[in-house]
Amino acid sequence: MYFKSKFNFLLITVSYVYFLTTFVTMTVIVTENETELINKLASILENNSNTSITRDGTFKVGLSGGSVVKFLNEAIPKLKTDLSKWKLFFCDERVVPEDDPESTFGTYKKNLIGKVNLKEDQFVRIKQGVSADEAAKDYVRQMAEYFPGSLLPRFDMLLLGMGPDGHTCSLFPGHQLLNENKVWVAPITDSPKPPPQRVTLTFPVINNARVAVFAIAGEGKADMVKRILVDKEDLPAGRVQPSSGELYWILDKEAARHYSK
Numbered sequence: 001m002y003f004k005s006k007f008n009f010l011l012i013t014v015s016y017v018y019f020l021t022t023f024v025t026m027t028v029i030v031t032e033n034e035t036e037l038i039n040k041l042a043s044i045l046e047n048n049s050n051t052s053i054t055r056d057g058t059f060k061v062g063l064s065g066g067s068v069v070k071f072l073n074e075a076i077p078k079l080k081t082d083l084s085k086w087k088l089f090f091c092d093e094r095v096v097p098e099d100d101p102e103s104t105f106g107t108y109k110k111n112l113i114g115k116v117n118l119k120e121d122q123f124v125r126i127k128q129g130v131s132a133d134e135a136a137k138d139y140v141r142q143m144a145e146y147f148p149g150s151l152l153p154r155f156d157m158l159l160l161g162m163g164p165d166g167h168t169c170s171l172f173p174g175h176q177l178l179n180e181n182k183v184w185v186a187p188i189t190d191s192p193k194p195p196p197q198r199v200t201l202t203f204p205v206i207n208n209a210r211v212a213v214f215a216i217a218g219e220g221k222a223d224m225v226k227r228i229l230v231d232k233e234d235l236p237a238g239r240v241q242p243s244s245g246e247l248y249w250i251l252d253k254e255a256a257r258h259y260s261k
C-alpha cells in the first residue's frame with residue numbers, strides 16, 4: 001500500500017490502534033454450579049490482581065453487594081495474590097450505618113477483615129451520618145485521591161451483580177440515573193431494591209474499567225440473562241460495555257438456563 005505522505009500513514013496507524021484499543025472483549029462462562037462459579041471468579045480475580053500489582057503496585061477494585069458478597073467472601077481467601085496491595089471501593093453502597101446488616105462494607109468487614117490479609121483502611125467507605133447526596137459528593141472526593149488528575153477513574157476491576165430486574169450497581173431500569181454522565185458517583189433515594197437510599201457509580205466510570213465481571217447464579221436470573229445476552233434488550237446490566245476493557249459474565253448453569261453461545 002503506497003502512502004501519499006507520512007501524515008496519511010500516521011493517520012491510518014493511529015486509527016487502527018484506536019480501533020484495537022476501544023474494542024470491548026466479552027467472555028461468557030457457564031459453570032456447572034455456584035462452587036465452580038466462585039472458583040472461576042477467583043481465577044479471574046487472581047490473574048488481574050497480579051497483573052495490576054506488577055504493573056502499578058496496586059489493585060483498585062470495585063465491590064458490589066447482594067450475592068456478590070457471598071461469592072467474594074468465599075473467593076478472596078483462595079487467592080494467591082498480595083491482598084495488602086488492594087484498594088477496595090464500592091460500585092454502590094447503601095446509605096446506612098456500617099453496623100446495619102444492609103451495609104455492603106459492613107458485610108465484607110465481618111467476613112474478610114481478620115480472616116484474610118485485608119485491613120479496614122484498605123476499604124474506601126462512604127461517609128457516615130450524611131445524606132445520600134452528601135455521601136455521593138464525598139465519595140467522589142475520596143476516589144479522586146486514588147485517581148489523581150483523571151477525567152474518569154479507571155478501575156482495574158469491577159465486580160458486579162445483576163438483579164432479577166436487570167439492574168446493576170444501583171442503576172435500575174427506567175431510572176434517570178442510567179443517563180447520568182456528569183458525576184462519577186450519584187445518589188439515589190428511591191431505589192426499588194431496599195434500602196432506598198444509596199450511592200452508585202455511573203456508567204461513564206463503570207465503562208472506563210479495565211475489567212468488569214458479572215457473577216450471577218440461580219434460576220431467578222435466567223430470564224433476565226436471556227433478555228440481555230440473547231435478546232439484547234436495553235437493560236442496565238447490558239449497558240456495562242467497558243470501552244477499552246474486558247467484560248466477563250460468569251453464570252452458573254441455572255442462570256444460563258435460557259442462554260446458549
Ligand SMILES: O=C(O)[C@H](O)[C@@H](O)[C@H](O)[C@H](O)COP(=O)(O)O
Pocket residue numbers: 064065066067068091092093094104160161162163164167168169170193
Ligand atoms: O448492593 C446491591 O444491592 C448490589 O450492588 C446490587 O447491584 C446487587 O449486585 C444486585 O441487586 C444483585 O443482587 P443479588 O445478586 O443479591 O440478586
